[in-house]
Amino acid sequence: MVGLSAQQVLQKRMDTTANNLANLTTSGFKVEHVVSRALSEKPAAAADSPQDISFADAWTLQRDFSTGPLEQTGNPLDFALEGDGFFEIQSRAGTAYTRDGRFGLNDKGEVVTRNGEPVMGEGGPITVNPAGGPLSVSREGSISQDDVILGTLKVMQFQTPGALERMGSNLWKATDEQPQQASDIRIAAGMVEGSNVNAVLELTEMIDISRAYTSVAKMLSQSDELRGASIEKLAKVR
Amino acid sequence: MRALNTAATGMQAQQLNVEVIANNIANMNTTGYKRQRAEFQDLLYQNVERMGVTSSDAGTIVPTGVQVGSGVKAGSVYRVTEQGGVTQTQNPYDVALQGDGYFIVQLPDGRDAYTRAGNFSLSPEGQIVTEDGFVVAPGISVPADAVGVSINRQGVVQAIMADGSAPQDVGALELARFVNPAGLEAMGNNSFLETPASGAANRGLPGAVGFGTLQQGFLETSNVNAVTEISALITAQRAYEMNSKVITTTDEMLRSTANLR
Numbered sequence: 046m047v048g049l050s051a052q053q054v055l056q057k058r059m060d061t062t063a064n065n066l067a068n069l070t071t072s073g074f075k076v077e078h079v080v081s082r083a084l085s086e087k088p089a090a091a092a093d094s095p096q097d098i099s100f101a102d103a104w105t106l107q108r109d110f111s112t113g114p115l116e117q118t119g120n121p122l123d124f125a126l127e128g129d130g131f132f133e134i135q136s137r138a139g140t141a142y143t144r145d146g147r148f149g150l151n152d153k154g155e156v157v158t159r160n161g162e163p164v165m166g167e168g169g170p171i172t173v174n175p176a177g178g179p180l181s182v183s184r185e186g187s188i189s190q191d192d193v194i195l196g197t198l199k200v201m202q203f204q205t206p207g208a209l210e211r212m213g214s215n216l217w218k219a220t221d222e223q224p225q226q227a228s229d230i231r232i233a234a235g236m237v238e239g240s241n242v243n244a245v246l247e248l249t250e251m252i253d254i255s256r257a258y259t260s261v262a263k264m265l266s267q268s269d270e271l272r273g274a275s276i277e278k279l280a281k282v283r
Numbered sequence: 284m285r286a287l288n289t290a291a292t293g294m295q296a297q298q299l300n301v302e303v304i305a306n307n308i309a310n311m312n313t314t315g316y317k318r319q320r321a322e323f324q325d326l327l328y329q330n331v332e333r334m335g336v337t338s339s340d341a342g343t344i345v346p347t348g349v350q351v352g353s354g355v356k357a358g359s360v361y362r363v364t365e366q367g368g369v370t371q372t373q374n375p376y377d378v379a380l381q382g383d384g385y386f387i388v389q390l391p392d393g394r395d396a397y398t399r400a401g402n403f404s405l406s407p408e409g410q411i412v413t414e415d416g417f418v419v420a421p422g423i424s425v426p427a428d429a430v431g432v433s434i435n436r437q438g439v440v441q442a443i444m445a446d447g448s449a450p451q452d453v454g455a456l457e458l459a460r461f462v463n464p465a466g467l468e469a470m471g472n473n474s475f476l477e478t479p480a481s482g483a484a485n486r487g488l489p490g491a492v493g494f495g496t497l498q499q500g501f502l503e504t505s506n507v508n509a510v511t512e513i514s515a516l517i518t519a520q521r522a523y524e525m526n527s528k529v530i531t532t533t534d535e536m537l538r539s540t541a542n543l544r
Contacts, residue, residue, distance in 0.1 A: 064352035067293030152482035
């Protein structure tokens, strides 16, 4: 049973590593790893064995929020956050946060994500005049057109970003903590933040998982053999 | 195990990535071609242990929980409408567009198509047409006895007459702008069609506010950068390999389970 619990944790670790590697080229993706812990159980009868039996249990995720590499895209409405924080998105499932700053305009001139969900400015969604001139973006995230500031991108910050819930589509949802206005806003326009997955680390992690898994399997088959052998011996004693 | 499917989504995504890069490289010398980028998003997550649930009677909560992701999907293939370079051709009917906008092409079925490729010529009837023989809006006819044309930065076409009289204004080329040019639908032959995503065409003359200007005797080259494409190709290939490695490793793990008995 202990071996089985270890294998289950290893499978979850493998699933997470596979997800990290699949998202090697996803903008704003943040790498994560499963952290396991030992779950101690008292044996049924304390007299049977003086020691507790420990099981492995997938306990929590360790998320790395370091900034990914910045990539130049040539699209003026692509933004990369160099400091901490998240862009705020009015998603179909409520307010969401993202590090993926690949935005564009919809047919009404609103700044939206690639899925068409409005990006929040400090005073609501930002709308551009379709007939106006080219856009320019400041380091602080204010978008202006023809020397008029249309709005400033809202950048929010969490004390414990690790507690955010992933929604897929590069979006995150707040759980308990309410976000604060980010203190250090540095926005690079025309750039996107790449995924912060380190392929070498993930590959070594994968080798590690697979070796551990095989050795647990070996341990299981050996303990099976041992049990078989002892039953055989006991049968001979009679 | 979920890892098998997850890695398969990763391989599919990288395959799309390579296809987009291949198309960019193939169109490196296509007039007015705009490079594309495959963009990815992570897939749904399964909550194995929810964040924020109480982990003890003392009221402590699980800070992060456990969420297992299920891979990656192609979010969009985005067209980067950055200005391409210009190259001199000396052909009087070649016009490069510098700045925002598209030439309007009248398709035979009555619809309008939009293009950045300004390699025009004259039809047998003396009209300015595209390489495919479609009329360029607003439909400018050059008199048969003209010896040359001049197209200025604002799109005004003047015919230079053989008898040495003053050049004749024969019309001005029109342009169209879109709120979201990335939302145009590519129809091949360097042309695009209007869609609900691009917004309605906003017509105007070259040089008006927001519109680009023209340059006669030049063509806009593609904005594909070979170095960027090749390095993106390397990344995509390696990412594909790593995802296939995940499949092999998962397979090994499953085999060791299957061999237990």
